[in-house]
Amino acid sequence: QVQLVESGGGLVQSGGSLRLSCVASGNTFNRYVMGWFRQAPGKDREFVTSVSRPGSSAIYADSVKGRFTISRDNSQNTVYLQMDSLKAEDTAVYYCAASGRMLASRAYEYDYWGQGTQVTVSS
Secondary structure: OOOEEEEOOEEEEOOOOEEEEEEEOOOOHHHOEEEEEEEOOOOOOEEEEEEOOOOOOEEEOOOOOOOEEEEEEOOOOEEEEEEOOOOHHHOEEEEEEEEOOOOOOOHHHOOEEOOOEEEEEEO
């Protein structure tokens, strides 16, 4: 069992930056591909980005490519999401998730989820 706790959300102006963190419990963090998803009000949860176990590879949704960067520190059981050039449409609850599969972009491929952290971008 892996417990994930996100932090770092908040209110930011359009064009600004935020960095989200997600800390995992236990000592198996490096066995999991880690991902970030988001869900805006009235919309389905959508994939944002995912990073490989060693942190050497990542995939991104087209909507965030070039603006968001995922990274991980396996010694700290932490995955990060650096969000730059934020737009109003990035407003959502952001969820951290862990997958025992390869780099994955579908929610059903993830086994564990955090509780989410709210990101609000004002225009």
